[in-house]
Amino acid sequence: MTVDFNNDMTGAIDTISQQITSSNLTGVAESVVGLPTRELVDICERLNVKQRAVVFRLLPKQQALEVFETLAPPLQSDLVSALRDSEVASLFAGLDPDDRVWLLDELPAGVAPQLLRGLPDRERELTAVVLGYPQDSIGRRMSPEYVTTHPGLSVTQTLARIHAGLEHAETIYTVPVLDDGRRVVGIVSLRNLMSASGDTLIDELMKSPHTVKATADVEDAARVCADLGLLALPIVDSESRLVGILTIDDAVRILENEETEDAARQGGVEPLRRPYLSTPIRSLVRSRVLWLLVLAVGATLTVQVLEVFEDTLNAVTVLALFVPLLIGTGGNTGNQAATTVTRALALGDVRSRDILRVLGREMRVGFFLGLMLGTLGFAVATPVYDLGIGVTIGLTLVAVCTVAATIGGIMPLAAHAIRVDPAVFSNPFISTFVDATGLIIYFLIAMAILQI
């Protein structure tokens, strides 16, 4: 099917939810059976928990598994709680070991042991390998099913190993080369194997491998795989011995999740675990209220600063007019710097040790921006109000922009250095912080210039 981006399925969804509400199961079955898997996943992501289980039960067994595999783990977990034990056991056994662990991490603690006991021995052992690594490490997201070869084997022997691994291996297109101690010493692609003559030794064919330790952060490892465009990245233990592989499709899924989290945190929201339309209102409120409260409490600082300068404010009420403009501009400048540096950090373009270079750069950028805005502010405000106000506004803009860009630029790096997610110093956080600082700068400059 050619994917058509204009066709949205709002219509189909409405029909299906109506059919479910009116218990018209034959209607639902007619609506969903025969649809391509991708469309079924889209539909499932837009229904609520109960509706999703109803639709799911009506699917043929093989397609049900395909849909289940594609759903995000929190949605899988919803389904697990809505389906019968026997249905769950069969879905669980049908998953790959890495997908299984992803789901286990979502399920209530009591459910996992029971599901694991129901697995065939081999599957249980493979799952246990992955489960042995800490959460947030790449070990927990790798696949333990792979094909390997040895430098002393020939191309023909390696191809035979690939044939033997066709059914279970996560990929057969990239084959790690292991020495006698199971250490990864090279990598060959199936493409290179097919280009070579059968008696060529792997030793002559293999390339030097990129590997990542199983305890490495899941996002860092996924980014290596994606940045280098590797179809599969070998994952090793501390002795460089192979323990699993990360395929690029899993790397993409990991990065997409992480990017959703980063985007959310940057807006001061806890990441949603489910697609937006299937997230209940109370979860949306819960994802936002904590940050909003923290920020509001932080913002009481601005009230206190203004109270300190209340006499100044009473003497020259016109100063109050520019408060939102000045602190808003400071907030914007700070956000711009923070956004730029946070992304550079995520891409590995900047590291913690670059903090002094970033400090110097952002200070200069902020100063230039402030100079431009300040000149403009001075030119506009002086004729409308008076020279004192014009100078105050001009100088405040220069100072606020310089300070805001510097703070906004180094905060993400400072967070990274102490191993806190840089996105936690979100845009709203920086705005609030810069608001209070900006007010102090504004009133100090006003007092000096206007001699209040």
Add this chain to the structure above:
Amino acid sequence: MTVDFNNDMTGAIDTISQQITSSNLTGVAESVVGLPTRELVDICERLNVKQRAVVFRLLPKQQALEVFETLAPPLQSDLVSALRDSEVASLFAGLDPDDRVWLLDELPAGVAPQLLRGLPDRERELTAVVLGYPQDSIGRRMSPEYVTTHPGLSVTQTLARIHAGLEHAETIYTVPVLDDGRRVVGIVSLRNLMSASGDTLIDELMKSPHTVKATADVEDAARVCADLGLLALPIVDSESRLVGILTIDDAVRILENEETEDAARQGGVEPLRRPYLSTPIRSLVRSRVLWLLVLAVGATLTVQVLEVFEDTLNAVTVLALFVPLLIGTGGNTGNQAATTVTRALALGDVRSRDILRVLGREMRVGFFLGLMLGTLGFAVATPVYDLGIGVTIGLTLVAVCTVAATIGGIMPLAAHAIRVDPAVFSNPFISTFVDATGLIIYFLIAMAILQI
């Protein structure tokens, strides 16, 4: 090499730039020759234009090409302008057709025809296919080098075609199946081919294909490839005939670029075209100044609103104390909603037609958030100031949060509906907009409650 995330190369960079400054070319050569390609790319991304050309010239030819291929197109373009014509011609011929077009899109208009003339005929024709599609369409980023098969061919015949395509095809792991009219009617993986017996017909083996039209938006197409975890996605013309393929590593690169752009726009910054540390200060200033000016001009609205209510402000100066807190909270609530909806839109979880559902959801979420914050604000402000101020602040928070979440939630959808990048309604933009609205709400409520 095991990728070590703690090892940053600030030291190496400093050494190399010093060696270049002191014209110690032998030293530079010793520092860079023998380094793995990935590290060289990292180093090139952190040097300035001239230093990069110096390092690049010292690399062995094959590795120079590998580094060049991996660099972002704007950095490639920098190199092209710094290298000799003969060096450029050889690099250009060494690129894949899709990478070549990516670079051409970066180069000054005059350079492209000359470079194209220098290509061998076959390469020039392949490049022309890709160049024929509009910018921002997936046709311009696909590869025109692929292996295909036919439903009537056997597995053995298809494997022979794969062997013939080993050298040039972008991928051999996913093979589109074409009917006599070159329409894509199926897809087979090399893995399935290897599992089947040699005389099996492709017709029995092939699966129904996902395809995307060559004129589709580049980001939408890349997301289909990544979401479905496809190693390669066939790209077709309006008659469903194959014109190219998109491989997952290219899809990842496209999505990463787009996400960098989105992240930038969301912070009110024009996307940088080069890594942060290799971007000159004046480009950083340029990427921010326009948005900052637009926002500052927008923020003069707040000055005007405050002027309208100047009498109220003079009568009850204490009202001025809460201005930053109240409009800040409104801005934060609006940003939270906008962040959530923008990401849901990017992931395809929400579409333009869902606008009424989103409106209803965000209005309720904003109201609940406002109710909580308003109750708290009322409880804290009443004892410190008086009942009138307490009620004013409480009610303002309820109203501002409801309005801000609603505006923040529907703006990205409205932008998307009129085919504007939703990220343009950035967090700073929404803050500024909500600031003015929030002030009006605040003073209207204050006038009503305090009867000024």
